[in-house]
Amino acid sequence: MKRHYALLLVALMALTAGTAHAITREQLAQYASSLKGKKKAELKTALYQLMNNGKRVLSYGSGNAGTWWGFYVTDRDPETNQVINRYSSDVFYFGKRGEAPGGMNIEHSFPKSWWGGTQNQAYKDLYNLYPSASKANGEKANYPMDVVTDATSEEVGYDKVGKGRSTDKAWEPGDRYKGDFARGYMYMAVTYSNLTYVKTGLQTMEDNASGYPGMKTWATTLYRQWSKQDKVDSLEVARNNAVWGIQNNRNLFVDYPNLAEYVWGDSVDVAFNPANAMTTATDDNRYGSFNPPTPPTPPTPDDSTEVAVGYVFAKLQGTLPTAGKRYLMVAGTGSGLYAAKPVALANGKKFGYLYTEGVMDEDGKIQLTSDNDAYTFEEANGGFYIKDSQGRYYYQEGTYSSFTPTTSLADADVWHATANADGTYAIKATDSGNIIMYSGQFKSFGNYAANKQDGNLLPYLYEERKETAGIEAPSLTTAVGNPAVYTLQGVRVGKPTQPGVYIRGGKKFVVK
Numbered sequence: 266m267k268r269h270y271a272l273l274l275v276a277l278m279a280l281t282a283g284t285a286h287a288i289t290r291e292q293l294a295q296y297a298s299s300l301k302g303k304k305k306a307e308l309k310t311a312l313y314q315l316m317n318n319g320k321r322v323l324s325y326g327s328g329n330a331g332t333w334w335g336f337y338v339t340d341r342d343p344e345t346n347q348v349i350n351r352y353s354s355d356v357f358y359f360g361k362r363g364e365a366p367g368g369m370n371i372e373h374s375f376p377k378s379w380w381g382g383t384q385n386q387a388y389k390d391l392y393n394l395y396p397s398a399s400k401a402n403g404e405k406a407n408y409p410m411d412v413v414t415d416a417t418s419e420e421v422g423y424d425k426v427g428k429g430r431s432t433d434k435a436w437e438p439g440d441r442y443k444g445d446f447a448r449g450y451m452y453m454a455v456t457y458s459n460l461t462y463v464k465t466g467l468q469t470m471e472d473n474a475s476g477y478p479g480m481k482t483w484a485t486t487l488y489r490q491w492s493k494q495d496k497v498d499s500l501e502v503a504r505n506n507a508v509w510g511i512q513n514n515r516n517l518f519v520d521y522p523n524l525a526e527y528v529w530g531d532s533v534d535v536a537f538n539p540a541n542a543m544t545t546a547t548d549d550n551r552y553g554s555f556n557p558p559t560p561p562t563p564p565t566p567d568d569s570t571e572v573a574v575g576y577v578f579a580k581l582q583g584t585l586p587t588a589g590k591r592y593l594m595v596a597g598t599g600s601g602l603y604a605a606k607p608v609a610l611a612n613g614k615k616f617g618y619l620y621t622e623g624v625m626d627e628d629g630k631i632q633l634t635s636d637n638d639a640y641t642f643e644e645a646n647g648g649f650y651i652k653d654s655q656g657r658y659y660y661q662e663g664t665y666s667s668f669t670p671t672t673s674l675a676d677a678d679v680w681h682a683t684a685n686a687d688g689t690y691a692i693k694a695t696d697s698g699n700i701i702m703y704s705g706q707f708k709s710f711g712n713y714a715a716n717k718q719d720g721n722l723l724p725y726l727y728e729e730r731k732e733t734a735g736i737e738a739p740s741l742t743t744a745v746g747n748p749a750v751y752t753l754q755g756v757r758v759g760k761p762t763q764p765g766v767y768i769r770g771g772k773k774f775v776v777k
Contacts, residue, residue, distance in 0.1 A: 286510035287502075290546040293520055297539035300517075305533045306477035309455055312517060312528070313475075316456045320514040322389040327365050332389070334363040336396050339507045342706045344720055349500070349706060351442045352401035353423050354611065372397035374446055375453040376407035379466025387457040391508045392449055392516050404436075409469045410446060411435035412487065421611040422620050431483040432468045441620055441708045444495030447488035448518040451525055454480040456514075478529055485529040496623060497522050497545045497552070498600040499705050520544055522552060545600075552600065576636045578727035580629045583684045586726060588644035593631060593727040594692075594710065595624065596703035602626055603703070604638045605710045605724070607653040608670050616667040619710035621703075631727050639729060648681040648695055650674060661697055666711040682726075689723035 288296070296315075303311045327333045340349045341359050348357040348366055357366040365371075372395050377388050387393060397405075404418050404426050411429035413436070419425040422439045429435025438446045454470065458479050462470040469484050478485055497519055505519040518524050521542050526532040543551050578593045586592060594605040603621035610617055622638070624631050642649040652658050657670035658677035671677055680701075683691045692701040699712045702721035713721055 286506040287547045288506065288509075288515075288520070290544055290549045293544055293546050294540045296515065297517060297520070300537050300539050302536045302538070304527055304536050308537055309458075309477060309479060309528050312455045312524075313458055316452065316514050316517060318514065320386065320390075320512055322386050322512055323391065325371070325384065325389045328363050331363060332371050332391070332394055333365045333396075335391050335508075335511050336394075337362045338511065339391060339504050340396050344717075348396050350398060351395055351423075351438070351445070352397040352405070353420055354614075354617075355398040355401075357396070357398070366396075368399055369396050370399050370402040371395075372402045372405070374410070374449055375457075376465070378407045378464070379462050379470065380457070380460040381463055385460075387453065387460060390453075390456070391512060392452050392456075406434075406436075407465050408432070408434045408436045409465065409484075410450060410488075411437065411483075413437040419611075421609040423611075431481075431487075439620075440622065441495060443491035444493075444497065445501050447491040447495075448497070448501075448516060448522075448525075450484070450488055451480075451492075451518045451528075452516040454484075455528075480529075485525070489525050489530050492518070492522065492525060494623070496600055498598060498708065500708065502545050520546070576633045576639065577730045578631045578633070578639075579730050580626070580631075580688070581684075581690070581726045581728055582688065585684060586642045586649065586682050586690075586728070588642060588649065591636070591639040591641050591729040593624070593638055594619070594640060594701065594724040595631070595727055596621065596710070596722045596724055598703070598705060598722065602631075602725075603708075604631070605640075605703075606638055607655055607657070608659070608668050610670070616662060616665060616669040618667055618707070621709060630730075636729075642680075642682075645677075645679045648679045650677050651680055651692075661694055661699055661712045666699070666713050668712055685723065688725055690726050691723055 299315055300308060300311050323335050324331050336348075337359055341347070342349060346358050348359060348369065350357060352372065355368070357369050359366060373388070373393055374395065375387065375393050377383070380387065401420075401424055405424060406426075408426065409429060409432045411432045413419075413425045413427045414430050415428035416425045417427040419427075422441070424439065425437040427434070437443075450469075454474070458474045460474060462472075462474055469481055471479055471481065474480075501519055505516050509515045521539070521544055523532070523543060524537070527535060527537045543549070545552055578591075581592075596603045596605075602624050604624045605619035605621055608617040608619060624633070624638075637654050639654050641652040643652055644650075650658050653670070655670075657672060658674060659668040659670055660676055660678040661667075662669045678697075679695045681693050681695050683693070685691060693699065693715075694712065697712075699714055700723070701710055702713045702717065702723055703710050704713075704721050710724070711721075
């Protein structure tokens, strides 16, 4: 036992010293080599063996080599010492390493009551544990993760609790963390498929969890959907690498974002190959925050050639915004593009951050079906007023980095925009000098001091164009040419040369 903790302390000290635990595509393929050629049930079993191989977990709780000691590495903003809280907007800060911040609990995303409460490795696994505000932890209880159809409590952008779509009572994470938790649930369902699940746990898990599929069909379907919608980002990759440095095992659903499709989804009849599968490794740039375009259903033939009208925004290339036009503020991260959404006020608060949703750039344009994320840049003396789609202007109050919406121009801040050589824009409040920037740690846009620029991202601006965002109806007499081929991740390819599942003309086909 002493040797066990000594090894953990060595690993943790290495993390403290800044030792990188990132992984390359080649290293990852070697780590996951035992998965090659496997599919469906056989792949699930191979994953169970690999993600348990050499795994060592911390002791539960606070103190040296305890859960909170690990959270200090996996869930802390190193610049501010703030706890990364995925369950609510409540702000907490770490004190001495290994100590639990007041008002916070260790939250099991997979509740221990699901397997009868035994304090086993699943109970202590950092991939299953997150810091949570005590109130949010209590409201979540031991409910399954599901779509909540009738909420009894909700904090916009974070947890929602109430009637589940496929379960009795359920909790639903905020949109920006749905994929994170979905990949964590799939890891737990496979890594701890040896456990016997009881009572509430059987709403999510099968009676025979070690068999196939092991998890209920509604759950595998929903979690794969959330994993596609909320893609892996740099924060999740960093956490996966940090936990690997502590526990000596990886969540391969984060490393291989489409792995779940080979276990439960549309690729179950295709053998998995870790050497050529898309990854989130440091040297693999194939994974993006977009999906393959889905051709619309052809309309009933009539005299019209327009299928749908949407909203098209074209990327500004060094020119300044034009007063009166509408813009998207978009962050370009390592995992894709994210457009700023309007402030959502919750729990009586008068301020908030601009959380985001993933968007896709095709040839310098972003096409949306809603204008919810559009901001009008209205003319002001020395700059612009920024008005969101709800008709609210924004200003900064005091030293806060959040935004306060207002309907009064007298209260609104004036913003000055400057184009940068890299295509981004510095949008600065003329009174405070603070700049609108995207925080990768908190997955949102804030209003930060200029000295925070190194750790955050300046946005790109996309200007609304008055054009039809539809397509022409297909001719009933003219043959359609060979359409483009895409991977399941939305990457356009020529003639497929690697085995896998592809999309052409809205239909999937398999290359063996």
